[in-house]
Amino acid sequence: MRRRHLLTVLGLAALILSAGCAGLLGGQSISDEQLDEEPPSPYTWDNSVDAHITITENARFQAVYRLDSDSIELFRRDGFGGRNAISVSAVRYRYPNGTVITGTELVARGGTVDRSRERVLVSLPDDAAGDGRLAVTSSSTPKRFSLPTFVNGSYAVVLPPNRRIEVFPFGKVTPSGYEVESAGDQRIIRWDNVEADAISVQFYLQRDLYIFGAAAAVLTVVGIGGVAYYRRRIEALRKQREELGLDVETDDEFDDEPPPGMG
Template sequence: MSRRRLLPLVGLVALVLTAGCAGFFGSQPVSDEQLDEDPPSPYVWDNEVNAHITITENARFQAVYRLDRTRMELFRRDGFGGRNAIPVSAVRYRYPNGTVITGTELVARGGAINRSRERVSVRLPADAPDDGGGRLAFTSSSTPKRFSLPTFVNGSYAVVLPPNRRVEMFPFGKVSPRGYEVTPADDRRVIRWDSVESDSVSVQFYLQRDLLIFGGAAVGLGIVGAVGALYYKRRIDALREQREELGLDVDTDDEFRDDPPPGMG
């Protein structure tokens, strides 16, 4: 390929890397609208755990993390060992003295919230304590009837299920890691760990009516199976009687004797 033909190709590649596809390899600030969006419900700032997660009914969750550092990366692991950034909105930071600021105020005070393909990087404000301190809260998306997220901080955890959800009945309910305790809170269940040191926390839950639906379906299938078995048994009996009436029901003792076929003995 001549140099004259190569130059436009090089220019096109450079344009792609510096323009529309740059976000694939680099990072971009999260929009102000997302950062300052109102959370679905007030964040639970006053809690005694290092990570407090409230799962809502519309497959979203609200997380409040107690920080011991000035930076944090938010992501999910895919099935191939890689990472994917999670969508974040309604970002809030609360200083140790109780002052709460929005995501745009966090950025204006020297912090940063940037998103790449692999992660959302959060840097606390310049006036945050050197050891992090305070709490970081955000809202993100989840999966219906299942919550799973890496453990961004170690220590105590609490996961609040949506109303009328349960985890007690296996295999519809599963919780990882072990060592948890489930306590009622009105129409909700709260799953607590005194200390989480695993790579992730995962909760699969169900609606109470799901068990009734499944039980009804199981009973229905059992009835259908029993009726089907009875039907085929009656058909077999009817065919046997029909063979007997037509004289087709012959003695088969000689038919299957061990003697060789005629002419082969």
């Protein structure tokens, strides 16, 4: 009886473990609603770079990649050298002739959008030709964008309105070799050729500098006031000790006399 009970428990544990492994290692479907969701703003199809990334104000980004292969893997690297799949929505593919299809149409034409724990694999439709472009929308983090370089070549990153990168350490861009241009109230960071494994842009609002400057000024005033207060307290204590006779210096009459028994 005990043996049968033990076998039942082991079988249940194996079933749970296998189900968990399947969830971790197997593909996960992305809903049709996510695939066909409207992007926050129209994708910038007509651009001269291999990767065009627009960061929006709600901590999201829109990326348009020119593909030179029939698939692309989308992921972020963790702090241990591994990969984690990124969230993907508003998937679009544009053929070289300008025809744009949605994510579900891409799948219906023989393509795939499969998500695992480590990456999102997008395979192009069977009728896709060279020089097509894939566009996706995903999540970012406030005031900092970082993503692996999924395609080789030139890159452009468009910051949200009124964001800046000029003042270090609030603004920082890697890799080096970039140029910055203005387009109205927006900054566009461009690389002619990115050879690094990832790009990273840290940016700020102009008002952030004012807030930091005001906070630094307040801390400076508080620090100066604190030093002045403690100096006054030390001076008051010194005078109090003098009044009590604790700091009265006595003349040593025998400083010039030799020790007893040695004169």
